[in-house]
Amino acid sequence: MSSEAADEASETYSEFIDRVERLTNLGHAGGVLGWDQEVMMPEGGTPARSKQRSAISTVTHELLTSDEMAAALDDLEAGELSDERASVVREVRRQHDRAASVPQDLVEEISEVSSEAMPVWQEAKEEDDFSKFAPTLERLVELKREYAEHIDPDRDPYEVLFEEYEPYLGVDTAERVLERLREELVPLVEAVRESDADLATDTFEGEFDTDTQEDLARDVLDTLGYDWDHGRLDTAPHPFSSGNQFDARVTTRFSPDEPLGALMATVHEFGHATYTLGLPREEYGTPLGKSRDMTVHESQSRLWENHVGRSRAFWERFLPKVKERFPEKLSDASVDDVYEAANEVYEDNLIRVEADELTYHMHIIVRFEIERDLIRGDLDVEDVPEVWNDKYEEYLGIRPDSDAEGCLQDIHWSHGDFGYFPTYSLGSVLATQLYASAEEDIENIDEKVAEGDFDPLHDWLTENVHRHGCRYTTDELIRQATGEDYTADYFLDYVKSKYGELYELDDYQ
């Protein structure tokens, strides 16, 4: 390239990056508005807030799909690019193409129908009457199929929707992994159900003052290494985390009779926030400073929740802190007791968000199979409740009595979020694969956790996952971090050995 051409290319790239940064910043601004709405906003603020968020979306959409952006992408792709720049262009191209292929009218209609769907779903759930929600769900399925068709009329619409949340692993991988989980976990859960093992599941019974719980949660975040200069903890009805590498916040919820649930939710959201905080600060504003998609994000939250928070080593460190705060409740509890309580496989839980580490995936698989079939046109909306209940019976051995505790339990479909659910399981599976790799690289990781020394794990995750942002695609990132392709082997080994031991299952130890 002549030096003049190089200057020109460099100017094109720099103007392109300005646009990308503006887009990213508007996106993060929208994120702050979302956080505030969930955590701080008085209820009456909703009408104005919806309009503010929608204005940001509209402006973002216009910038992303503008002729200038399209031309810049074309120009850059036609020239030579460093690997890093090529990654940035790849990510923006994908967003641009998806956004540009869907008519703005359809986007707005989906947004409107979803807004209206929320209270309809809520009422249907309260009245335990799926038929009230069915027409709305039908409309959303239609609209999202139409949406997928605009993006790619030649591919399975569910595949297209799935890629909104996980663009690089492929829906076939998701399907294969979820099928394997079902095949191997259904008998494992059955074996657990039949086990006579007597776990200390009543360790956390009773009422736990929520202020003290919050104090504990702050302590656990301290212990794990949360950076309060770049984060905060608040409560929200549905715990979530949000933000960027300069300001990644965590929410949780406290209830007097579920201290363990609150702690695990806090650790889970900490995992998300830690990923965000590990993104390179100097790349803020471009895909190199942005987290990879849902699978990787969920792998980080599940890694901290399950592999750290539910481990014996963690409780060696943390149990004394709990005892200090609740001496009258836990004075006699051993690390083993807490470990057992934290890893109990519930007998008859129908609710995903209250599920244990093992049965959790059954909840995901049921919804995945149903939403996939709905979008593919292989299942009618009216048949959802029965199919749902049948699958629960088949996979979990329990049958919901009501739609409220069945197919109406989760809000996601009312948002029009089809294709999102599988990433919950894919993330858990990846968490195990990553943690296995970290265990190989970090000597005596359990001892370090028991000592409260989380620096090696943070360093490992930052080095192998966080600092790359969207530099690599999901599959490349996994290969780089673990030396292997994405696989469910580690996860299945892990749950078999863990629950085999806990529940004294001869076939699984």
Add this chain to the structure above:
Amino acid sequence: MSSEAADEASETYSEFIDRVERLTNLGHAGGVLGWDQEVMMPEGGTPARSKQRSAISTVTHELLTSDEMAAALDDLEAGELSDERASVVREVRRQHDRAASVPQDLVEEISEVSSEAMPVWQEAKEEDDFSKFAPTLERLVELKREYAEHIDPDRDPYEVLFEEYEPYLGVDTAERVLERLREELVPLVEAVRESDADLATDTFEGEFDTDTQEDLARDVLDTLGYDWDHGRLDTAPHPFSSGNQFDARVTTRFSPDEPLGALMATVHEFGHATYTLGLPREEYGTPLGKSRDMTVHESQSRLWENHVGRSRAFWERFLPKVKERFPEKLSDASVDDVYEAANEVYEDNLIRVEADELTYHMHIIVRFEIERDLIRGDLDVEDVPEVWNDKYEEYLGIRPDSDAEGCLQDIHWSHGDFGYFPTYSLGSVLATQLYASAEEDIENIDEKVAEGDFDPLHDWLTENVHRHGCRYTTDELIRQATGEDYTADYFLDYVKSKYGELYELDDYQ
């Protein structure tokens, strides 16, 4: 107009309104980011937040100055418009013209220099060394003069800058009113200083638990009628209020030795929020649903702070609540004691934000005269400290020992905010004029306040001020609300009679 032409005009207007609403919503989104930054954001979030706010500003500026907006304004002005629509067009035209006349480069330079100015000012203040801040101040003065020149090269640059904060009263009015205040308040303050009256100024001496103070502040907001479904109270280093008619929030600050200051700050910010909440909800997004500028906004905060919060009637209602919370401190205090404490004229206070209702204006006048002369080129930056100190001696009878307590005390100049200060006094003056009018219309207003019945006052303010948004210009609004032109007569009568009585001044009762 033919019906076809009418349809076309109506479509032009409706597209124009879409643009205006988008602009407003982006502005409010920026407001949420600002609130969060002051109240919630962890400190480390600053770099990302600055970029997010700047992205919103850039996008807003582009939309406001776009060719489409210019064409829509031209079209609408060329046609016939209802009074209401003409008001909307007038307001947007003003914003558009100002924004379009200043080169984006200059706007960005001012924004950059102000960002850098803040820490420089802070350091200069800490080290009590004006010379450290002088070069930055000089640069800001230059840039803002340049800014004003772009908007209108033929007018006094201070006048042009002043109109950014108060576009309709005119800088000549401001100058006339402030001069009159100086002439009449300087001797009044002197008389107060010479008075032998013994006020119960020690009523609030001691340490007051800040949690209990907050509880009190919430109670006073309840009593005054703050709508918690559309607002919230938090703390911030510099109390402020922000939001819109669906969500108008208040901040205050608590310090153990200044319970009265915290209460008055809360009531002041409540006044701002109440104005915002009184704006018509159905007009959200356009100038008809937007508050008039700084003078009117400040009139609302000062009305509640001074005419309600510092009145005997208010304390009849409120003192029992204070006593309940601080029985060991205030058990013997009478309403007169509290009234005297709340209206003490301080002997030697040099700090504006800690000033009483009377000497407050001296602080404003000093800064107004200095900033005006700086912008007009009649004063050199290097002479500011001495001129400042001389004026304090002349107007208040006290001379600052240091620049930290003198011309470096306030942050505003480091923001490049020249022309803002006078609206503080103009607002207080307007508060008195409005309250006098309300007193005429509401029978026995004092009794109602003493009973905690604030509905009539809310109704009066909503009817005469709030509901109009930017429908009228400031001067029209004042005439409509009070039947008179803007005048300082009421304010001067009010302070003379109030402080004449309090300090037993023969010449003033």
